[in-house]
Amino acid sequence: MAAEGASANGTTPGERHAIGISFGNSNSSIAYTTNEDKAEVIANEDGDRQIPSILSYVDGEEYNGQQAKQQLIRNSKNTVAYFRDFLGQNFKSIDPTHCHASAHPKEHDGTIAFIIQDKEEGGPSVVTISEVATRQLKRLAQSASDFTGKQVNSAVITVPTNFSEKQKAALTKAANDAGLEVLQLISEPIASLLAYDARLEAKVADKIVVVADLGGTRSDVAVIASRGGMYTILATAHDYEYAGVQLDKVLQDHFAKEFIKWNTTDPRENARSLAKLKLEAEATKKALSIGTNANFSVESLAEGIDFASTINRLRYETIARKVFDGFNRLIEGVVKKAGLDVLEIDEVILSGGTSHTPKIASNMSAIFPPTTTILAPSTTPTAINPAELQARGAALQASLIQEYEKEDIEQSTHPAVTTVKHLTNAIGVMTITGDSDKGLFTPIIAAETAVPARRTIHIATPKEGGDVLIKIVEGGSHIKVSKPEPKTKTNGEKSKGEDGSDDSDEDDSDDGPEDVREKVWKVGNVLAEAAIKGVKKGGKIEVMINVAGDLAVTVTCREVGGKGGVRGNLAAP
Amino acid sequence: MATHTQVNLPLPVLPETWSGEKDFKAIGKLSAATQRSIEPVGPHFLAHARRARHKRTFSEDDR
Ligand SMILES: Nc1ncnc2c1ncn2[C@@H]1O[C@H](COP(=O)(O)OP(=O)(O)OP(=O)(O)O)[C@@H](O)[C@H]1O
Ligand SMILES: [Mg+2]
Numbered sequence: 001m002a003a004e005g006a007s008a009n010g011t012t013p014g015e016r017h018a019i020g021i022s023f024g025n026s027n028s029s030i031a032y033t034t035n036e037d038k039a040e041v042i043a044n045e046d047g048d049r050q051i052p053s054i055l056s057y058v059d060g061e062e063y064n065g066q067q068a069k070q071q072l073i074r075n076s077k078n079t080v081a082y083f084r085d086f087l088g089q090n091f092k093s094i095d096p097t098h099c100h101a102s103a104h105p106k107e108h109d110g111t112i113a114f115i116i117q118d119k120e121e122g123g124p125s126v127v128t129i130s131e132v133a134t135r136q137l138k139r140l141a142q143s144a145s146d147f148t149g150k151q152v153n154s155a156v157i158t159v160p161t162n163f164s165e166k167q168k169a170a171l172t173k174a175a176n177d178a179g180l181e182v183l184q185l186i187s188e189p190i191a192s193l194l195a196y197d198a199r200l201e202a203k204v205a206d207k208i209v210v211v212a213d214l215g216g217t218r219s220d221v222a223v224i225a226s227r228g229g230m231y232t233i234l235a236t237a238h239d240y241e242y243a244g245v246q247l248d249k250v251l252q253d254h255f256a257k258e259f260i261k262w263n264t265t266d267p268r269e270n271a272r273s274l275a276k277l278k279l280e281a282e283a284t285k286k287a288l289s290i291g292t293n294a295n296f297s298v299e300s301l302a303e304g305i306d307f308a309s310t311i312n313r314l315r316y317e318t319i320a321r322k323v324f325d326g327f328n329r330l331i332e333g334v335v336k337k338a339g340l341d342v343l344e345i346d347e348v349i350l351s352g353g354t355s356h357t358p359k360i361a362s363n364m365s366a367i368f369p370p371t372t373t374i375l376a377p378s379t380t381p382t383a384i385n386p387a388e389l390q391a392r393g394a395a396l397q398a399s400l401i402q403e404y405e406k407e408d409i410e411q412s413t414h415p416a417v418t419t420v421k422h423l424t425n426a427i428g429v430m431t432i433t434g435d436s437d438k439g440l441f442t443p444i445i446a447a448e449t450a451v452p453a454r455r456t457i458h459i460a461t462p463k464e465g466g467d468v469l470i471k472i473v474e475g476g477s478h479i480k481v482s483k484p485e486p487k488t489k490t491n492g493e494k495s496k497g498e499d500g501s502d503d504s505d506e507d508d509s510d511d512g513p514e515d516v517r518e519k520v521w522k523v524g525n526v527l528a529e530a531a532i533k534g535v536k537k538g539g540k541i542e543v544m545i546n547v548a549g550d551l552a553v554t555v556t557c558r559e560v561g562g563k564g565g566v567r568g569n570l571a572a573p
Numbered sequence: 574m575a576t577h578t579q580v581n582l583p584l585p586v587l588p589e590t591w592s593g594e595k596d597f598k599a600i601g602k603l604s605a606a607t608q609r610s611i612e613p614v615g616p617h618f619l620a621h622a623r624r625a626r627h628k629r630t631f632s633e634d635d636r
Contacts, residue, residue, distance in 0.1 A: 229617030421606035431582035467587035568597030
């Protein structure tokens, strides 16, 4: 398949037909943007939008996606699965665990390869990881070309935040070999965030977002400062112990044990039975994301015996609790790692196929305060399909940059442009509360905002107007913990708890009500003061703060609708 | 873009004794900042990169 005139390293912008690709160990996904700049995920020829990243060969014919996945039962040796993370790695550094039931990765010429019968005639071939990835990407590009009616020749591809430069180079090469110019590799959590922020109803806001990407073989979490539509990753965490396949395993073991009760063999001890068990366990798991009951049924599971059973969601959530707790720990841990408190998280985006699970979303609602928006299908009806977020984000980015010359893209993504100063404290203005002469900090620019930055706010003045003081200060947020006022009637409640008639919740309810935790501002450095005189009754003041790349500050204040105003500068520190 | 955050708590009254040249008094400087990387993704980043490459300010960019 010649990639019609597409030299891999720099198609001219006018000739580009770009898509977004998310390429996971478990699934791949492709998306394009419509003429209305909306991202849409493309279904492949089987009608799948989540395309298993699997290749299988039968009599020299290549199968991909769901069809290749089915081959794990009968043709596992010639089926290559769970390989994305092997790109650009040494054999010694990979974890081949997930390839037990398919073609095994082997060390070959300093790289990793699979030995598979991929041709009808002759012996098996050695297919390097680079070639496997190229074949997978070719299939994706072909599906996208068939769908859009145009030969796709360029792409934005998402990668985990811990992908090394070597891994990125290997992925780029594999894509180039598939006839795709890589416009840009972007971080998976950022792609998910962009997919949400690109929605028409989304407002540009300053917010702290946690993106939890729960996939099949890995779980990745990032804490992101989103400031005026610009994104800075504050912390990340990765976990390979708790992900989607562990949930499959819980169900697999559950039904295997049930089978053993009535029969003599353990279906897990035979490779083919195990493969069937696994596939059905995954299907049952997915059904439990929608229904409160799901069937499990496999023809000829072992020794020619058919097996059918059911499970309800509550039971599933109980037996899978260890895995769900693992997700919780990972997510709570990365918030701490970012030096933040759950109270400071504005949004949690649940991304990746496993994020369809209702229990995971409800756990997030329990961990985070009610002020945190949990974006998942079961908590927010307007949530975007978590399995589609990355491909959509990649497609949006592709449409943003496909008109650019290759050189311009490279210049813009260069560290000289992306590495910039970020504010350590918020900058704000002092306002007064009704009851005391004590001021209250009102933020104008949030901490962790990249500079240069500019923000404007409108503030009320005293009822009668007159002369007002604008005091610009730095502020730091911290968490205040206080004991709630002791209630007088706790006696009655306590005895109820003590005699065990009411084992309210998991945490030790003995030591009274929980501490009250709240986010409060601590006023720091005073930066400047300005006066606006003769404000009319009911007037408002506009304060604009502009921080330059070198941290010099310009403050501009004026009465809204009034003329003139005050302007002053603070030198760079 | 012209919607700004609205704050309802009022500004304090200017103390009688306050004075400043042209009604402005520079008092301090910003605390040291942290070097971090912004992700080169999204429309707002592209606007940032454009300003950076052409060495333009926000207000020059607005025009
Ligand atoms: N509706 C659903 N309910 C629960 N789990 C689901 C659902 N849909 C998909 N999954 C699970 O999501 C996982 C795949 O997630 P995703 O497609 O994000 O994978 P990936 O990023 O390719 O994975 P990897 O972590 O292996 O790189 C699988 O374990 C799959 O069973
Ligand atoms: Mg993934």
